[in-house]
Amino acid sequence: xxxxxxxxxxxxxxxxxxxxxxxxxxxxxxxxxxxxxxxxxxxxxxxxxxxxxxxxxxxxxxxxxxxxxxxxxxxxxxxxxxxxxxxxxxxxxxxxxxxxxxxxxxxxxxxxxxxxxxxxxxxxxxxxxxxxxxxxxxxxxxxxxxxxxxxxxxxxxxxxxxxxxxxxxxxxxxxxxxxxxxxxxxxxxxxxxxxxxxxxxxxxxxxxxxxxxxxxxxxxxxxxxxxxxxxxxxxxxxxxxxxxxxxxxxxxxxxxxxxxxxxxxxxxxxxx
Amino acid sequence: xxxxxxxxxxxxxxxxxxxxxxxxxxxxxxxxxxxxxxxxxxxxxxxxxxxxxxxxxxxxxxxxxxxxxxxxxxxxxxxxxxxxxxxxxxxxxxxxxxxxxxxxxxxxxxxxxxxxxxxxxxxxxxxxxxxxxxxxxxxxxxxxxxxxxxxxxxxxxxxxxxxxxxxxxxxxxxxxxxxxxxxxxxxxxxxxxxxxxxxxxxxxxxxxxxxxxxxxxxxxxxxxxxxxxxxxxxxxxxxxxxxxxxxxxxxxxxxxx
Amino acid sequence: xxxxxxxxxxxxxxxxxxxxxxxxxxxxxxxxxxxxxxxxxxxxxxxxxxxxxxxxxxxxxxxxxxxxxxxxxxxxxxxxxxxxxxxxxxxxxxxxxxxxxxxxxxxxxxxxxxxxxxxxxxxxxxxxxxxxxxxxxxxxxxxxxxxxxxxxxxxxxxxxxxxxxxxxxxxxxxxxxxxxxxxxxxxxxxxxxxxxxxxxxxxxxxxxxxxxxxxxxxxxxxxxxxxxxxxxxxxxxxxxxxxxxxxxxxxxxxxxxxxxxxxxxxxxxxxxxxxxxxxxxxxxxxxxxxxxxxxxxxxxxxxxxxxxxxxxxxxxxxxxxxxxxxxxxxxxxxxxxxxxxxxxxxxxxx
Numbered sequence: 001x002x003x004x005x006x007x008x009x010x011x012x013x014x015x016x017x018x019x020x021x022x023x024x025x026x027x028x029x030x031x032x033x034x035x036x037x038x039x040x041x042x043x044x045x046x047x048x049x050x051x052x053x054x055x056x057x058x059x060x061x062x063x064x065x066x067x068x069x070x071x072x073x074x075x076x077x078x079x080x081x082x083x084x085x086x087x088x089x090x091x092x093x094x095x096x097x098x099x100x101x102x103x104x105x106x107x108x109x110x111x112x113x114x115x116x117x118x119x120x121x122x123x124x125x126x127x128x129x130x131x132x133x134x135x136x137x138x139x140x141x142x143x144x145x146x147x148x149x150x151x152x153x154x155x156x157x158x159x160x161x162x163x164x165x166x167x168x169x170x171x172x173x174x175x176x177x178x179x180x181x182x183x184x185x186x187x188x189x190x191x192x193x194x195x196x197x198x199x200x201x202x203x204x205x206x207x208x209x210x211x212x213x214x215x216x217x218x219x220x221x222x223x224x225x226x227x228x229x230x231x232x233x234x235x236x237x238x239x240x241x242x243x244x245x246x247x248x249x250x251x252x253x254x255x256x257x258x259x260x261x262x263x264x265x266x267x268x269x270x271x272x
Numbered sequence: 273x274x275x276x277x278x279x280x281x282x283x284x285x286x287x288x289x290x291x292x293x294x295x296x297x298x299x300x301x302x303x304x305x306x307x308x309x310x311x312x313x314x315x316x317x318x319x320x321x322x323x324x325x326x327x328x329x330x331x332x333x334x335x336x337x338x339x340x341x342x343x344x345x346x347x348x349x350x351x352x353x354x355x356x357x358x359x360x361x362x363x364x365x366x367x368x369x370x371x372x373x374x375x376x377x378x379x380x381x382x383x384x385x386x387x388x389x390x391x392x393x394x395x396x397x398x399x400x401x402x403x404x405x406x407x408x409x410x411x412x413x414x415x416x417x418x419x420x421x422x423x424x425x426x427x428x429x430x431x432x433x434x435x436x437x438x439x440x441x442x443x444x445x446x447x448x449x450x451x452x453x454x455x456x457x458x459x460x461x462x463x464x465x466x467x468x469x470x471x472x473x474x475x476x477x478x479x480x481x482x483x484x485x486x487x488x489x490x491x492x493x494x495x496x497x498x499x500x501x502x503x504x505x506x507x508x509x510x511x512x513x514x515x516x517x518x519x520x521x522x523x524x525x526x527x528x529x
Numbered sequence: 530x531x532x533x534x535x536x537x538x539x540x541x542x543x544x545x546x547x548x549x550x551x552x553x554x555x556x557x558x559x560x561x562x563x564x565x566x567x568x569x570x571x572x573x574x575x576x577x578x579x580x581x582x583x584x585x586x587x588x589x590x591x592x593x594x595x596x597x598x599x600x601x602x603x604x605x606x607x608x609x610x611x612x613x614x615x616x617x618x619x620x621x622x623x624x625x626x627x628x629x630x631x632x633x634x635x636x637x638x639x640x641x642x643x644x645x646x647x648x649x650x651x652x653x654x655x656x657x658x659x660x661x662x663x664x665x666x667x668x669x670x671x672x673x674x675x676x677x678x679x680x681x682x683x684x685x686x687x688x689x690x691x692x693x694x695x696x697x698x699x700x701x702x703x704x705x706x707x708x709x710x711x712x713x714x715x716x717x718x719x720x721x722x723x724x725x726x727x728x729x730x731x732x733x734x735x736x737x738x739x740x741x742x743x744x745x746x747x748x749x750x751x752x753x754x755x756x757x758x759x760x761x762x763x764x765x766x767x768x769x770x771x772x773x774x775x776x777x778x779x780x781x782x783x784x785x786x787x788x789x790x791x792x793x794x795x796x797x798x799x800x801x802x803x804x805x806x807x808x809x810x811x812x813x814x815x816x817x818x819x820x821x822x823x824x825x826x827x828x829x830x831x832x833x834x835x836x837x838x839x840x841x842x843x844x845x846x847x848x849x850x851x852x853x854x855x856x857x858x859x860x861x862x863x864x865x866x867x868x869x870x871x872x873x874x875x876x877x878x879x
Contacts, residue, residue, distance in 0.1 A: 123454040139438075140438035177580075177602045178580075179676075180605070185631055193619075218441070218442055225440075228439065239352075240349075
C-alpha cells in the first residue's frame with residue numbers, strides 16, 4: 001500500500017481505558033440522554049395513539065421535514081461554494097468573512113428572525129423591492145420558513161465543508177490541472193467527490209439544526225398551521241395549554257429525526 | 273396531575289419593540305437567596321413588566337432591607353414553574369386559566385382589553401374590527417393557546433367578523449413586532465402593549481373588545497417563603513397607589529366584586 | 530529561437546531564501562534526469578515546468594510554443610506525481626480517461642482511449658479497479674498511462690519509483706524504461722537515486738542549491754564526477770588538484786599523487802574505493818601513492834566493507850573484504866597505511 005493513501009483505521013490499543021477519560025465521558029452521555037429519558041418517562045403513553053392521529057400533528061411534521069430538507073438543499077447550493085471560496089481562494093478580508101459566516105451561530109435565533117424581517121420583510125431592504133416589483137412577500141409563507149432555517153443552519157454546513165476542503169490533499173487538484181481540467185471541472189470531478197464525506201456530515205448537521213429551528217422561524221415566518229407551523233412551533237404553543245401534548249410532539253420529532261439521521265449516517269458517512 | 277418542568281425560560285426570548293428593536297430576555301427564575309435581608313419573589317405576566325417594576329421600587333422604599341425580585345414571563349409558563357416548586361411568593365397572571373392551576377384564592381387586580389394595532393402610517397386604512405376581514409390585509413393575532421389569542425377569537429365572534437390571519441403569534445410582543453415592522457397591516461394586542469409601543473404603532477379602540485376583557489388575577493401564594501411580605505405586596509397592588517400605576521400603563525381597574 | 534523542438538527552458542523561481550535558476554533542454558525522445566540532494570530544487574523545477582509554481586524570470590518553450598504564461602491545464606504537459614495521486618473515487622479506467630475528458634473528448638471516445646493506454650501498460654484487466662485495490666507498481670503504471678493519455682509534448686516524472694519497495698522497483702524500472710523509449714516527446718525525470726537516473730535517462734542534469742553543477746550522459750557523469758555529491762552518488766573518491774608532469778598536488782592536502790594522464794593545470798582526480806589497498810605496516814617495495822591514515826569508520830556494504838580514512842593527507846574511502854578487516858585487525862581509530870596505483874586513478878580537467 002502506498003504511504004499517502006488514507007491509512008486504514010489503526011488497531012485500537014489494548015487494555016483498560018483510563019477512568020479520567022471514561023468518567024467524564026459517561027457523565028457527558030448521561031447529561032445528553034437523561035432529558036430524553038425524562039420525556040419518555042413522562043409521556044402520556046395511554047393517549048399517545050389518539051394524539052398522534054390529530055391532523056395538525058401530521059401536518060406540522062410534514063411541514064418540518066419538507067422545510068428542513070429544502071433548507072438543507074439551499075444550504076448545499078450556497079454553502080458549498082462559499083466554503084470552497086473560503087478554503088481555496090485567498091482574498092483580502094477572508095478572516096472577516098469567515099467570522100461573519102459564523103454570526104448565525106452566536107446570534108440568538110429570534111434576533112436572526114428580526115434581522116431577516118428587516119432585510120427580507122415587506123418593508124425590508126431587499127424585501128421591499130421584491131414586494132414592490134414582483135408582489136412577493138416572504139414572511140408568513142413556507143418559503144419564509146425555509147429561509148429562516150437556511151439562515152440558522154448554513155454555518156454548520158459551511159464550517160464542516162471548509163474543514164473538509166482544508167484537510168483534503170491539494171495535490172489531487174494539481175494533478176487534475178496538469179491533465180487539462182479547468183477549475184470548475186476540478187471542483188466538480190475531483191474536489192467534490194474527495195470531500196463528499198465532509199459535505200454529507202455537514203448536510204446532516206444542517207438538516208438537524210433546521211429541523212429543530214424555532215426562534216428565527218416564528219419571528220420571520222410566523223405561526224400558521226399547515227403553512228408555517230413546524231413541529232418546534234407546535235411544541236411551543238402546545239406547552240401553553242397542554243404540556244402532555246407538547247411531550248408527544250417532541251417525541252415524534254425526536255423519533256423521526258433520529259431515524260432519518262441514523263439511516264443517512266450509515267449510508268453516507270460510515271461507508272465512504 | 274403533576275406539572276412538567278418545561279419552563280419557557282429554555283425557549284428563545286421574546287421580542288420587545290419599545291425603543292427600536294431591543295430584546296428583553298424573559299427572566300428565568302433564579303432560586304438563589306439574596307445575601308442579607310429578605311427577598312420577595314414575584315412571578316408576573318410579561319405585560320406587567322413596566323408597572324410592577326415601578327411598584328417593586330415603591331415597595332422596597334417602604335420596606336427597609338427587603339429586595340423585590342421579578343420573574344416576568346408568559347403566564348402559563350410561570351404557572352408551570354410554580355407547579356414544579358419554583359419558590360415564588362406572589363403570582364400575577366394575565367388571565368384566569370393559568371391562575372387556576374396554581375390557586376383558587378386569587379383576586380382580580382386589573383383588566384386589559386384588546387385594541388387594534390396598526391403601523392403608524394396605517395397602510396390598510398383600518399378604523400374598525402370589521403375592516404380586518406378585508407381580503408388584501410395581512411392580519412396577525414395571538415395563537416389561541418395564549419390568552420390574547422383566546423380573547424381575539426371571542427372578540428371576532430362577538431363582532432361576527434371572519435378573519436383569516438396570516439400568522440398566529442406566540443405572544444403579544446411578537447404581534448407587535450410584525451405590526452411595527454409593517455409586515456402585518458394590523459394585529460390585535462392589549463391596550464397596555466399598544467400604549468407601551470406607542471412610538472411604533474397606533475392603537476385603535478373597538479367596542480367589541482368589551483366582550484373579551486381579560487382579568488388579571490393576583491395571589492399571595494399559600495406556601496410563600498415570605499408570606500407576610502407577599503400579602504403586603506398584593507395589598508400595594510390593590511391600593512389606590514397601585515391602581516394608579518396600572519392605569520397609567522393602560523390597565524382598567526378591576527370591577528368591584 | 531522558436532524553431533527549437535523539444536523543451537527549451539530557463540527556470541527562475543525565488544522562494545524566500547531559496548532560489549532556483551536552471552537552464553534546461555530536452556530533445557524530442559530524450560529523457561533528462563534531474564538529480565540532486567534533498568532541497569536542491571528538483572521538484573520545484575518540475576512544478577515550474579508544469580505551471581504549478583510561477584516563474585519569476587526566464588522562459589519556457591515546448592516545440593517552440595511559449596508555455597510560461599499558461600495555466601497548468603493549458604500547457605499540454607503530462608505529469609506522473611511522486612505518490613501517483615490517482616483519484617481515489619475513480620476506477621483505473623476513469624483515471625486514465627480523466628485527461629482526454631477534460632480536454633473535451635467525448636466520454637465514449639475518452640474511455641476507449643483510456644482502455645488502450647491501460648492495455649499498453651499491461652493493466653487491461655484492472656480497468657475497473659479502484660486505486661486502493663492496486664499494488665504500488667500497478668498504480669505507477671496507471672499514473673503513467675494517465676499522463677500519456679493527454680498526448681503530451683513534454684512528460685514530467687517526479688520520483689516515479691520512490692514509493693516502491695526494492696523488489697517491485699527493479700521490475701517497474703525496466704517497464705518504465707521501455708515506455709519512455711516509446712515516448713516521442715521530451716521527458717524530464719526527477720530522482721535522487723543515481724541508479725534510476727543511470728538506467729532511465731539519456732542525460733543527467735545535477736542540481737545543487739538551485740544551480741546546475743554538472744550535466745552529461747550518465748556514463749560520463751559516473752566516470753568524471755565534478756562535485757562531492759556526484760562523487761558520492763557514483764561511489765568515487767574525488768579530489769581537486771594541480772597537475773604537472775604526471776603528478777597531481779591535491780588541494781588542501783600535503784600529498785602528491787602519481788598518475789598516468791598527461792594533463793597540466795587544475796584537474797579533478799578520481800579513483801574507486803576498491804582501488805585502495807590497506808596495510809598494517811609500511812609495505813615492502815614501497816609502492817608510490819602511499820600514505821598513512823587513521824580509520825574513521827568501518828561500514829558493512831553488501832559483501833564488502835567500506836573503510837573511511839581520515840585526512841590529512843587524504844580523506845578517502847576504501848573497500849576491502851571482511852577477511853581483510855579481520856587480518857588487518859581494523860578497528861575505528863587504527864592507524865594504517867593506504868596505497869593506490871597510478872593506473873587506477875583517473876584525471877580530468879576541472
